[in-house]
Amino acid sequence: MNNTPLEDALVLATKALLPIAGERARFEARLLMGHVLGVDPSSLGLTHTVPLTSPQMEALERALERRLAHEPISRIIGKRAFWTFEFEISPHTLDPRPDSETLVEAVLARVAKDAPGRIVDFGTGSGCLLISILSERKNLTGVGVDISQGALDVATRNARACGVAERTQFLCTDWDAGVSGPFDIIISNPPYIPHQDVGGLAEDVKNFDPLDALTPGPSGLEAYTRLATACARLLSPHGFCAMEIGQGQEEDVARLFEAQGLHPTAQHKDLQGITRCLVFERKPCTS
Numbered sequence: 001m002n003n004t005p006l007e008d009a010l011v012l013a014t015k016a017l018l019p020i021a022g023e024r025a026r027f028e029a030r031l032l033m034g035h036v037l038g039v040d041p042s043s044l045g046l047t048h049t050v051p052l053t054s055p056q057m058e059a060l061e062r063a064l065e066r067r068l069a070h071e072p073i074s075r076i077i078g079k080r081a082f083w084t085f086e087f088e089i090s091p092h093t094l095d096p097r098p099d100s101e102t103l104v105e106a107v108l109a110r111v112a113k114d115a116p117g118r119i120v121d122f123g124t125g126s127g128c129l130l131i132s133i134l135s136e137r138k139n140l141t142g143v144g145v146d147i148s149q150g151a152l153d154v155a156t157r158n159a160r161a162c163g164v165a166e167r168t169q170f171l172c173t174d175w176d177a178g179v180s181g182p183f184d185i186i187i188s189n190p191p192y193i194p195h196q197d198v199g200g201l202a203e204d205v206k207n208f209d210p211l212d213a214l215t216p217g218p219s220g221l222e223a224y225t226r227l228a229t230a231c232a233r234l235l236s237p238h239g240f241c242a243m244e245i246g247q248g249q250e251e252d253v254a255r256l257f258e259a260q261g262l263h264p265t266a267q268h269k270d271l272q273g274i275t276r277c278l279v280f281e282r283k284p285c286t287s
C-alpha cells in the first residue's frame with residue numbers, strides 16, 4: 001500500500017472498517033486518516049490525490065488494526081467531543097458519554113450566568129463535567145478530584161486548552177479525603193456498575209475504559225455511600241449536589257443521601273428517557 005494516493009487509501013480503509021463500523025465506515029476512515037495525517041478530517045478533500053508516505057500508511061494500518069480489535073475511535077484518536085469542546089482522553093480516563101451532558105444541563109439550569117461560587121467534581125476523569133460547567137459560568141471556581149494521577153494530568157491539559165485553568169485546581173485523593181469545603185455545588189459521575197456486571201459490558205467499554213472508572217465494588221453503590229457523607233460535610237447551607245446515576249439506581253442513591261440529611265429535589269432524564277441525574281439539597285431546618 002506504499003505511495004497510495006489518499007483517496008485510494010480512504011477507500012481501502014473504508015472497506016477494512018465495514019465489518020465493525022457498517023454504514024459509519026467511510027466516516028470512521030476519514031477520522032482515522034485525519035488523525036494519522038494530523039489534519040482536520042474536513043480538509044481531506046483538498047489533498048485527495050496526494051500520496052501517503054510509508055510511515056503514514058503504516059500508522060493508518062496500525063490504527064485500523066486497533067479499531068478492528070473493537071477499540072473506540074475516540075481512544076485511537078485520543079479525543080472525544082463533549083459539550084462544546086473536544087476533550088483529550090487517555091487510557092487513564094473514562095471516555096466521556098453523551099448522557100453525562102444531562103448533569104451539565106442540570107447544573108447550569110440552577111446557576112445564574114454571573115453567579116459566584118465554588119464547585120467540586122468528585123471523580124473528574126478527563127475533567128469534562130467540571131470544565132464544561134466552568135466554561136459556561138465565568139464566576140465559578142472549581143476543584144476536580146480523582147484517585148488517578150494519570151487522569152488528572154489529562155484533566156489539567158484539558159482545563160488549559162478550554163481556557164479555565166486559572167479557575168481550576170486538581171487534587172489526587174480518595175474521594176473527599178483532605179478536601180476542604182464549603183462548596184456551593186458538588187457534582188459527581190462516580191463508578192456505579194456492580195462488579196459482577198462488568199464482564200457483560202460491550203467489548204469497547206470493558207476492554208478500554210479503566211476498571212476504577214466503571215465499578216466501585218459488588219453493589220455498584222459503594223461510591224455513593226462515600227459521596228453522601230462527603231456532600232453532607234462539604235455542602236454549603238444553600239448549595240446543591242448533582243449526581244449521575246446508573247439505570248434504576250434512583251431509589252437506592254436517594255436513600256443514601258436522605259440518611260445524610262440531603263433531600264432529593266429533582267431528577268433529570270437523559271435523551272433515552274432514563275433517569276440519569278439526581279439533585280440533592282439540605283433539608284430545610286424545621287425549628
Ligand SMILES: C[S@@+](CC[C@H](N)C(=O)[O-])C[C@H]1O[C@@H](n2cnc3c(N)ncnc32)[C@H](O)[C@@H]1O
Nearest residue numbers: 094096123124125146147174175189190191213
Ligand atoms: C465514571 S468515571 C467519570 C469520569 C468523568 N467525570 C466523566 O464523567 O467522564 C469515574 C471517575 O472516578 C474516579 N474514581 C474512582 N474511584 C475513586 C476514588 N476512590 N476517589 C476519587 N476518584 C475515584 C475514576 O478514576 C474515574 O475517573
